[in-house]
Amino acid sequence: MSQSSSALRAGIFFFLVGAHTVQADTLNLSWDNDLLAASDKGYTNGLRFSYLTEAASGGPDSCHLCLADHASEGLAWLPGIGDAGNHHGVAFSLSQLMFTPENIEATTPQYDDTPYAGYLSGVAMLWSWNDRSITGYGLIVGVVGPESGAENAQKWAHKLTGSDNPKGWDNQLGNDAIGGIQALHAERLLRATSADDFTSEITWGTGVRLSNFITNAELGVAWRIGTHLPHNFIPDYSGASSTIGLPGATDATAAGWSLFAGLGTEWVPYSYLDDRSGPYTFEQRPFVGYAGIGVGWHFPGFQAAFTLKASTSPDKTSKEALRFGTLSVNWQL
Template identity: 25%
Template sequence: MRESLRKFLLFVLLHACSIWVLQAQEYKNEFGIQSDNDAYLWYGQDRYYTNGFFISYRHAPDQSKFRTRKLEKVVYSFSIGQQMYTPFSGFVPERELQDRPFAGYLFGRGQVNFLYKNEQVLKVGLSLGTVGPNSFAREAQNLLHNTIGLYSTSGWDDQIGNSPAFNLHSAYAALIYRRSNDSFDLSLESHLDLGTTFTGMGAGLLFRIGDINQFFHSAYHQARVGHNGNIKAATEREFYFYAKPQLHYVAYDATIQGSFFVDNSPVTFAVRPLVFEQKIGVNYSSRRFSLDYSLTFRSKELQSPARQHQFGTISSSYRF
């Protein structure tokens, strides 16, 4: 009887310790910064989607309140961002030479990420903001250029006019294949956007190679946060390279076509409905920090003399 009691108490102690160790490795909150810029290609390009800046906060509530046989984790995400677009240069005062409209987009977004045990991911979100002078893109680009000693801009008087921005976002991902030693995987990626700024959809494939985690623990899906998690991460530190070829169908883009409501933009163009995008990058994530660098290459986006475009993205996050 005593021996059985000792074994039972030992089992309870070991189980409690394992839970404590698992929970001690979790951080419920994450603060992130992302910067997009074509200067990150390091050869002096400054055109089209020329700059983007985003600040985000993510929180993982107590997973035991959401956990089902299928669902592993829920993550709430809140972000603010600004994007700016120019023709082939930020200095094009002649309206007839502008091969893409000057445009700015300022928004706030709330999103919920559902991460499933079978490594499917569903993300749904809502963005509210503005396109046009109220986005302060002109002021932001002038401030940036003055700060780092670049040329003066000209042409923003012809930018896309003010328009309210309301957008619904959804994305879905599903694991197709993973090597048994967790060094390579292949997954489906898709998205759908509906709203007054961007409307369209896309689908592609994601390839990752290196030290990778399950989707519900991976930095790629902003899932390094957790609270009372059930399944242990495959690796404490992620370090992997990734590639994502994707085809987009573009139904509407207010930064190219102007306001969804009124014709208040002096320079607009029609969009090209099919746009191919290739993204390649590298990610490193420890328990507290993540750092990501990627390059995005896009085919022509509008029906004008504008060419295909490329830009880089640098993002980092801190968990607490």
């Protein structure tokens, strides 16, 4: 591991957790892997660690540093931020994604498949929410290439699990800095609760991301049923892609379970894998559809979920669907 690689990853990490002295509300660990869906192609692995600050709206005496209050006051001009009665929190996340071809034992480039690519990013999001809706704005910084550490991470994981050793990382896409902004919004269309606290709800969400790794717009709907449901807006079928599911994720009043499903579509006018893949045949499909189903278990201060997700192929040259599973755990400090 190079000194520059170590310094870069350390810099992103401390940028994200430098607010560790702020009172914390929720921690999250989300893991995507295609082997959880009995697949091994394209999007291979994703890992995200996230931290959501406590919603601090009681003035300087009720919080340490009051990061959420200061951020919401400074960005109150943005739609959905600073509305009277809203809760505010700042989420920091560190994500590492891996993209590999189907045959990971080949040492030569496979130009008719997805190129090897590693991605490491840090995201800071300001969330504003009430019982009906949630809105967030975020800043993205990161790197693509060997500096992402994806090669070492995958080789370590495969050695630990006894899986095939990936041999083509020498062909991965080169180092590039990544930056961008994003905005997300979701609303609860229906939440009905019976006398025995059995709840059914429907939510919808949309988002836009502008970055030099991917530029996209998303629209989706989610349905969830269960007992003693927490009040987060989006069930964790989104996996390592966003922290929108964190606010309210650990506020269940008693132990319970949930079943959920989601459908959505994504428009992708720009993809780094398409633009920078050179001789590889990967060509980004402009419209991608996706679906997810999952099950969750929760009690006050804790939530865990397992999700299976599938999407139409993001590559125009392939008709094979992309499938992966997600394990997610949230706990309140």
